[in-house]
Amino acid sequence: MNPRCLCGGKEWTTAFTYDAPPAGEVHFRFSAVANYHREVLRCPVCGHFVSVHAMDDSGLYQEDYVSANYGRDGVRKAFERIVSLPPEQSDNVGRVRRILDFAASHLVAPAQEGRAPTVLDVGSGLCVFLHRVKAAGWDGTALDRDPRLVAHARNVVGVRGVCGDFATVEDLGRYDLVTFNKVLEHVRDPIGILARAVKFLHPAGFVYVEVPDGEAAVSEGPGREEFFIEHHHVFSAASLALLGARSGFTVRVIERLREPSTKFTLRAFLVPRMLKLG
Ligand SMILES: [Zn+2]
Numbered sequence: 001m002n003p004r005c006l007c008g009g010k011e012w013t014t015a016f017t018y019d020a021p022p023a024g025e026v027h028f029r030f031s032a033v034a035n036y037h038r039e040v041l042r043c044p045v046c047g048h049f050v051s052v053h054a055m056d057d058s059g060l061y062q063e064d065y066v067s068a069n070y071g072r073d074g075v076r077k078a079f080e081r082i083v084s085l086p087p088e089q090s091d092n093v094g095r096v097r098r099i100l101d102f103a104a105s106h107l108v109a110p111a112q113e114g115r116a117p118t119v120l121d122v123g124s125g126l127c128v129f130l131h132r133v134k135a136a137g138w139d140g141t142a143l144d145r146d147p148r149l150v151a152h153a154r155n156v157v158g159v160r161g162v163c164g165d166f167a168t169v170e171d172l173g174r175y176d177l178v179t180f181n182k183v184l185e186h187v188r189d190p191i192g193i194l195a196r197a198v199k200f201l202h203p204a205g206f207v208y209v210e211v212p213d214g215e216a217a218v219s220e221g222p223g224r225e226e227f228f229i230e231h232h233h234v235f236s237a238a239s240l241a242l243l244g245a246r247s248g249f250t251v252r253v254i255e256r257l258r259e260p261s262t263k264f265t266l267r268a269f270l271v272p273r274m275l276k277l278g
Contacts, residue, residue, distance in 0.1 A: 003050055005043040006191065006233075006242045012041035015049060016222035025228045026068050030057045040227050040234070042218075047236030049214040051229065060230070061186075066146045070126075075152045079126045091259040095181065095267075096132045099208055102253070102269050107176055109204055115139075120175040120200055122166045122193075123183035125149060127157040134159060143169065166193055176205045184243070185211050185231040194247035198272050206271050207249060211235045213256055213264040226264055235266050244270045 018038045038053040070078050087093040110117040116139040124142035141160040142153035153161035178197045184190040212226035214234030244251045249270035
């Protein structure tokens with residue numbers, strides 16, 4: 001049965017059908033099968049995309065995701081390759097610059113309290129993001145499901161590392177900023193995940209969300225990486241706004257960009273919604 005859209009819609013049109021992995025898609029154990037079949041569906045109301053298939057990907061983030069993506073060179077080599085990219089070729093440099101710019105106008109508590117601003121990066125992966133914001137004076141915490149990535153965050157990047165699933169984790173403390181850098185497209189229930197960010201956020205803090213932009217990528221066809229199998233969701237500007245609103249946030253900014261890596265990306269700055277009482 002097809003899922004409900006973030007807008008509440010139940011009707012979908014078929015955007016792409018795959019009977020073999022598209023060129024460039026990582027071969028995971030669950031998807032390296034003879035009867036590979038997958039469809040990317042598009043919501044005619046809000047323009048959101050979902051990827052649907054019957055292959056069993058339930059164990060993907062326990063071990064296979066990191067092994068399949070970084071197995072050959074290892075996590076550290078992949079990290080070092082990315083952090084040594086020239087700034088104009090680095091998606092991460094642009095991301096950090098934009099976040100620091102927003103924080104400069106939005107975050108006042110750390111300076112008032114004479115402390116470093118704090119950030120929780122959910123799905124920290126190679127930790128290139130925290131590496132760079134740490135260099136800018138932030139106090140970073142990495143959360144990831146794979147213990148190899150958590151060890152890398154602690155030992156190589158030098159930040160606090162927590163191994164866990166954001167869907168269930170507790171007692172992480174509160175932060176000025178919670179970031180989801182290309183994370184929410186990987187989960188089946190992005191509203192349920194994003195809604196949990198409120199409990200780890202200082203009341204005057206903000207959330208940064210970055211997701212693949214299907215609305216822009218669709219014109220370049222089914223081979224675009226935005227539509228690869230590890231992405232359950234591929235967003236439109238409208239569906240990213242709905243995700244923020246339905247997760248309990250007010251959307252401050254949504255932007256669309258083409259990154260140096262050629263990725264089509266949407267990003268949003270969100271603040272906790274103020275509840276009107278009485
Ligand atoms: Zn929709």
